[in-house]
Amino acid sequence: MPKRSGFIGAFEKNAREHVRAEFKMIRGELFIDLRVFVTGSSLSKPTPTQKGLCVSASLAPKLRELLDQAIKLSPADD
Numbered sequence: 001m002p003k004r005s006g007f008i009g010a011f012e013k014n015a016r017e018h019v020r021a022e023f024k025m026i027r028g029e030l031f032i033d034l035r036v037f038v039t040g041s042s043l044s045k046p047t048p049t050q051k052g053l054c055v056s057a058s059l060a061p062k063l064r065e066l067l068d069q070a071i072k073l074s075p076a077d078d
Contacts, residue, residue, distance in 0.1 A: 016040060023057070030057040
């Protein structure tokens, strides 16, 4: 796992928003920040919103367990 800040990846949420994942160093601890960014004609670049989740990278395995469980429990797309 990187020991510095940096872009991980992103996906489109809808026509105006995308979710971006980044590593961030906060007070010497590595965090994973999942944040909604908005784009639009009045914005010169994607802008982060308050919508998101920032957790210590040490909690990533627990977050993954929850996401895996949610995928298992979600109804299949037909």
